[in-house]
Amino acid sequence: TDASINPGNSGGALVDLRGELVGINTAIIAPAGGNVGIGFAIPINMAMNSVHQILENGEVKRGQLGVVIQDLTPELAEAFELKGKQGVVISEVQKDSAAANAGIEAGDVLIEMDGKPLTSAGQLRNQVGLKKIGDKVTVKLLRDGEEKELAVKIGAPSDKVVTSGGVHEFLEGAHLANSRDPSGVELQDIEPGSP
Numbered sequence: 001t002d003a004s005i006n007p008g009n010s011g012g013a014l015v016d017l018r019g020e021l022v023g024i025n026t027a028i029i030a031p032a033g034g035n036v037g038i039g040f041a042i043p044i045n046m047a048m049n050s051v052h053q054i055l056e057n058g059e060v061k062r063g064q065l066g067v068v069i070q071d072l073t074p075e076l077a078e079a080f081e082l083k084g085k086q087g088v089v090i091s092e093v094q095k096d097s098a099a100a101n102a103g104i105e106a107g108d109v110l111i112e113m114d115g116k117p118l119t120s121a122g123q124l125r126n127q128v129g130l131k132k133i134g135d136k137v138t139v140k141l142l143r144d145g146e147e148k149e150l151a152v153k154i155g156a157p158s159d160k161v162v163t164s165g166g167v168h169e170f171l172e173g174a175h176l177a178n179s180r181d182p183s184g185v186e187l188q189d190i191e192p193g194s195p
Contacts, residue, residue: 001014001023001025001038001039001040001041002037002038002039003025003039003041004035004037004039005025005026005027005028005035005039006028006035009025010025010026010027011024011025011026012024012025013025014041021044022041022043022044023041023042023043023044023047024041024042024044024047025039025040025041026039026040026041026042027039027040028040043126045130046126046129046130049129049130053132061133061156061157062128062129062157063098063128063129063131063132063133063134063135063154063155063156063157064097064098064128064154064155064156064157065097065098065099065104065128065152065154065155066093066094066096066097066098066099066100066155067090067091067092067093067094067097067099067104068090068091068092068093068094069088069089069090069091069110069121069124069125070088070089070091070121071088071089071120071121072085072086072087072088072089072109076089080109080142081145082109082142085109085111085142086111086117086118086119087109087110087111087118087119087141087142088109088110088118088120088121088123088124089107089108089109090104090105090106090107090108090109090110090141091106092106093105093106097155098152098153098154098155099152101152101153101155102139102150102151102152102153103150104139104141104150104152105143107143108141108142108143109141109142109143110124110139110140110141111140111141111142111147112138112139112140113127113128113137113138113139113140114127114137114138115138128154131154132154133154133155133156134153134154135153135154136151136152136153136154137151137152137154138150138151138152139152157178171195172194172195173190173191173193173194173195174187174189174190174191174194175187175188175189175190175191176188
């Protein structure tokens with residue numbers, strides 16, 4: 001947005017000309033420490049989803065598919081022989097995840113979720129993040145040039161730390177998990193003799 005966000009009003013209301021709340025002002029682009037007039041807001045439907053979860057459960061739990069995703073770039077579209085198509089490439093499917101249980105495979109290109117076209121990885125993350133754990137969604141995907149439609153039950157976040165490239169060699173032998181504090185990682189166990 002072009003709303004001016006400065007210390008003191010981040011977290012404040014973003015309203016349209018009718019006075020309707022459309023978002024919560026959050027952050028600015030400040031390349032050299034100064035405001036360049038570009039702000040970011042959390043969309044109100046996402047904020048309200050979090051509010052409802054906090055009121056019901058005391059915390060926010062975002063559902064997950066259990067996949068590593070990336071945008072379908074023109075280069076990837078050419079490699080998949082999907083010129084002119086939009087979608088999200090599944091580069092990895094986590095074992096025993098919602099996606100794995102539904103039959104989604106690495107190399108699939110998701111093109112729709114619940115009838116809405118998917119154009120970017122960020123859009124897919126947002127759509128899944130708005131769903132409750134246990135909600136069912138329908139995804140349309142391309143596999144080997146053919147369209148398939150699958151039903152997926154949104155899963156709970158894994159308690160294991162997932163990294164797309166594995167952990168650093170110095171951490172081999174360390175058993176890691178997500179900590180209660182989202183800014184940290186819990187070290188659960190260390191294999192004797194490991195780095």
